[in-house]
Amino acid sequence: MKxxxxxxxxYLFISPWLVGFLIFVLWPLIQSFxxxxxxxxxxxxxxxxxxVGFNNYLDVWLRDMFFIQExxxxxxxxxxxxxxxxxxxxxxxxxxxxxxxFQGAFRTIFFLPVIVVSGPVIDQLISQGATTVxxxxxxxxxxxxxxxxxxxxxxxxxxxxxxxxxxxxxSGVQILIFLAVLQKIDPYLYEAAKIDGAxxxxxxxxxxxxxxxxxxLINFVYTLVFLANSSQNTIINLIYMNMFSATRGYGFASAxxxxxxxxxxxxxxxxxxxxxxxxxxxxxxxxxxV
Amino acid sequence: xxxxxxxxxxxxxxxxxxxxxxxxNDEPAEGGNVSDGExxxxxxxxxxxxxxxxxxxxxxTEDEITLTYASWANGQLNEFLADRFMEKYPNITxxxxxxxFDGWNDHLTNLASTGDLPDxxxxxxxxxxxxxxxxxxxxxxxxxxxxxxxxxxxxxxIQGYFDGERKLAAPMQLLPFTIYLxxxxxxxxxxxxxxADWTYSEMLELMQEMTVPExxxxxYNTFTQLLTMAPIVNNDxxxxxxxxxxxxxxTKDWADAITQHAQFVRSGVHAPFFDxxxxxxxxxxxxxWAASTGRVAMQLDAWWTIDLxxxxxxxxxxxxxxxxxxxxxxxxESLHKPAFVDFGAISSGTDHxxxxxxxxxFFGWGKDGWLAKLEAFETLTHxxxxxxxxxxxxxxxxxxxxxxxxxxxxxxxxxYYSNFLERVREPIPLGGASQPGFxxxxxxxxxxxxxxxxxxxxxxxxxxxxxxxxxxxxxxxxIREEVMEDLFW
Numbered sequence: 087m088k089x090x091x092x093x094x095x096x097y098l099f100i101s102p103w104l105v106g107f108l109i110f111v112l113w114p115l116i117q118s119f120x121x122x123x124x125x126x127x128x129x130x131x132x133x134x135x136x137x138v139g140f141n142n143y144l145d146v147w148l149r150d151m152f153f154i155q156e157x158x159x160x161x162x163x164x165x166x167x168x169x170x171x172x173x174x175x176x177x178x179x180x181x182x183x184x185x186x187x188f189q190g191a192f193r194t195i196f197f198l199p200v201i202v203v204s205g206p207v208i209d210q211l212i213s214q215g216a217t218t219v220x221x222x223x224x225x226x227x228x229x230x231x232x233x234x235x236x237x238x239x240x241x242x243x244x245x246x247x248x249x250x251x252x253x254x255x256x257s258g259v260q261i262l263i264f265l266a267v268l269q270k271i272d273p274y275l276y277e278a279a280k281i282d283g284a285x286x287x288x289x290x291x292x293x294x295x296x297x298x299x300x301x302x303l304i305n306f307v308y309t310l311v312f313l314a315n316s317s318q319n320t321i322i323n324l325i326y327m328n329m330f331s332a333t334r335g336y337g338f339a340s341a342x343x344x345x346x347x348x349x350x351x352x353x354x355x356x357x358x359x360x361x362x363x364x365x366x367x368x369x370x371x372x373x374x375x376v
Numbered sequence: 377x378x379x380x381x382x383x384x385x386x387x388x389x390x391x392x393x394x395x396x397x398x399x400x401n402d403e404p405a406e407g408g409n410v411s412d413g414e415x416x417x418x419x420x421x422x423x424x425x426x427x428x429x430x431x432x433x434x435x436x437t438e439d440e441i442t443l444t445y446a447s448w449a450n451g452q453l454n455e456f457l458a459d460r461f462m463e464k465y466p467n468i469t470x471x472x473x474x475x476x477f478d479g480w481n482d483h484l485t486n487l488a489s490t491g492d493l494p495d496x497x498x499x500x501x502x503x504x505x506x507x508x509x510x511x512x513x514x515x516x517x518x519x520x521x522x523x524x525x526x527x528x529x530x531x532x533x534i535q536g537y538f539d540g541e542r543k544l545a546a547p548m549q550l551l552p553f554t555i556y557l558x559x560x561x562x563x564x565x566x567x568x569x570x571x572a573d574w575t576y577s578e579m580l581e582l583m584q585e586m587t588v589p590e591x592x593x594x595x596y597n598t599f600t601q602l603l604t605m606a607p608i609v610n611n612d613x614x615x616x617x618x619x620x621x622x623x624x625x626x627t628k629d630w631a632d633a634i635t636q637h638a639q640f641v642r643s644g645v646h647a648p649f650f651d652x653x654x655x656x657x658x659x660x661x662x663x664x665w666a667a668s669t670g671r672v673a674m675q676l677d678a679w680w681t682i683d684l685x686x687x688x689x690x691x692x693x694x695x696x697x698x699x700x701x702x703x704x705x706x707x708x709e710s711l712h713k714p715a716f717v718d719f720g721a722i723s724s725g726t727d728h729x730x731x732x733x734x735x736x737x738f739f740g741w742g743k744d745g746w747l748a749k750l751e752a753f754e755t756l757t758h759x760x761x762x763x764x765x766x767x768x769x770x771x772x773x774x775x776x777x778x779x780x781x782x783x784x785x786x787x788x789x790x791x792y793y794s795n796f797l798e799r800v801r802e803p804i805p806l807g808g809a810s811q812p813g814f815x816x817x818x819x820x821x822x823x824x825x826x827x828x829x830x831x832x833x834x835x836x837x838x839x840x841x842x843x844x845x846x847x848x849x850x851x852x853x854x855i856r857e858e859v860m861e862d863l864f865w
Binding site: 125127128129130131132133134136151152330332333335 | 481482485488489491493502503504505507508509510511723724725726813815816820824825859862863865
């Protein structure tokens with residue numbers, strides 16, 4: 087393919103992003119990998135490196151007593167929270183998709199937390215207890231759950247209830263994505279199904295859910311990545327602490343960040359295999375016939 | 377050109393550009409990346425070698441130079457002292473670098489990464505950070521040839537030799553542990569106020585004597601801890617956890633003190649902790665500070681609280697907190713007392729180490745600096761006319777009666793203060809800022825290791841202090857050895 091004026095414009099328009107990506111993503115990635123292979127000092131005369139190979143990676147697993155512990159906690163939280171957020175987002179999106187008065191206002195309200203809940207704001211809200219429901223007694227919940235589940239799992243569920251508002255606040259973007267795809271579903275599909283005697287419940291399972299399945303995958307991915315990068319994430323804080331720690335430093339923190347990235351990538355891979363569109367083209371043809 | 381190859385070319389060109397930009401830096405040609413373990417502080421000591429053979433301090437430059445200074449001391453005080461320094465040395469301009477206190481060492485790290493570490497700076501809490509990153513300039517030559525060094529309080533003069541040879545940091549601010557006694561409560565209970573020369577065991581007895589459960593009166597409340605004081609005052613130690621200059625030992629006074637404290641907590645000699653059901657039951661408000669209830673005989677605290685206790689909030693409630701020094705050990709030979717000591721250093725990258733040392737001294741222990749500080753304590757005011765200081769924030773670091781008298785003159789004129797000032801002249805710094813590896817031990821063992829929070833575990837009766845003391849001692853000493861090997865590469 088040859089470069090023509092039109093495609094040049096295209097490259098021109100994406101060049102700010104491309105340059106930004108190269109400078110602020112790719113270059114730091116390369117740097118952090120290099121750091122992870124070294125012990126590093128930030129001296130007034132400049133950076134000093136001592137090559138240690140993959141020792142930092144070994145130390146992350148063998149010497150750091152917090153990483154594995156925090157990682158297990160994180161995985162458990164992800165397993166519980168991601169489905170809660172996505173399911174909540176789907177329910178709200180379906181409600182907002184109904185023809186009701188003040189539809190726009192409701193959509194705005196549900197998206198507002200995305201703007202409000204950013205960085206220091208969410209930290210402040212959490213520290214002031216604004217993200218908890220006072221009526222929900224975490225101790226009682228854990229007490230009940232421990233009768234059924236082991237303590238470690240009961241605690242995860244208990245914390246979920248403790249921070250339920252935060253979790254619901256995190257669903258703004260997912261609602262928007264679901265809303266977009268719900269509006270794309272041809273209303274005639276529902277009309278035809280209703281004529282054939284399908285109930286609303288059946289329409290949801292047979293039409294809505296199969297149609298939006300690829301978007302569920304997107305929302306799962308988005309939610310996982312969002313939670314993985316959240317300022318509330320203890321592993322992120324652990325990496326940050328190690329970065330400025332006297333006995334660990336940037337090299338160790340970089341190795342930890344890379345290991346964390348690998349774990350996240352594996353989780354994304356699992357999500358992808360669970361929710362991927364296995365027979366997409368066939369179903370599309372079937373839908374067309376309907 | 378095909379689109380794909382053009383894109384490849386574009387990406388390759390940008391990568392190449394980034395590589396060139398990224399690889400360039402402001403390092404001096406001989407600096408480079410050190411791969412053989414050579415430390416930059418060694419280089420700095422070579423830089424300073426111009427007057428190494430002489431016994432006196434090398435002369436200061438007469439060129440026009442600029443030095444940068446960063447500390448978390450009061451901003452107006454810093455500016456005032458900087459002006460006084462510039463008056464003394466008109467060819468030197470001092471620029472005060474303002475950094476937020478939160479994340480202080482992180483800010484220094486960021487400055488170091490851009491080659492902008494201040495020429496003179498304080499580091500916060502954990503000395504491992506500046507050591508590991510090679511920030512500490514060697515001031516051995518200047519310090520040991522400086523007649524003024526002789527005046528420094530004996531227990532502070534020996535601080536800062538982190539590798540055992542080089543003087544890399546110096547104490548800059550002294551805030552002793554202070555035990556406040558509510559004089560009104562003692563009078564109300566018809567208990568005599570103790571002597572200023574009281575002993576550790578007398579203090580423990582008084583705590584119990586002043587505890588009257590039926591009246592809801594408690595013997596003591598803590599900000600500073602018995603377990604920090606005991607090894608230092610009873611065992612003449614030079615640091616926390618029984619540090620004798622070579623080894624830690626938690627098996628004696630530390631274990632006894634925390635066991636005693638745990639027993640006092642359980643038996644109600646210690647006031648209920650903040651924001652607990654016990655506090656609500658005792659004071660009717662779980663968020664009320666025990667020291668402001670008028671029902672606590674002793675508050676184990678620090679020098680800076682003197683300001684707060686002088687406010688109407690306490691006086692209107694009939695509380696009269698008076699300061700006492702930490703008691704001496706029953707069989708102690710010294711007057712070692714724990715203190716919050718902040719440390720400063722010159723940058724290993726400074727172009728003017730001799731002048732930076734003089735600035736460090738002026739802001740820290742130098743007599744001229746202290747005379748200026750006394751003036752600042754007395755005269756500095758806010759824009760609304762209120763004084764910046766209602767008491768001298770920090771005590772002198774030198775044995776100079778003129779300075780100590782100047783400080784005493786700024787305090788209430790009674791025997792409590794005069795007795796206090798006479799008995800805090802052998803301060804022992806806490807571990808973090810003065811002992812390499814100490815913070816690592818705290819993080820990885822003491823507060824986050826096998827026993828979780830060791831203190832909480834002992835107080836809650838989960839473990840016996842004497843059972844784990846030997847293990848903790850071994851780990852503290854092992855971590856120090858490991859960290860010493862790790863830090864100085």
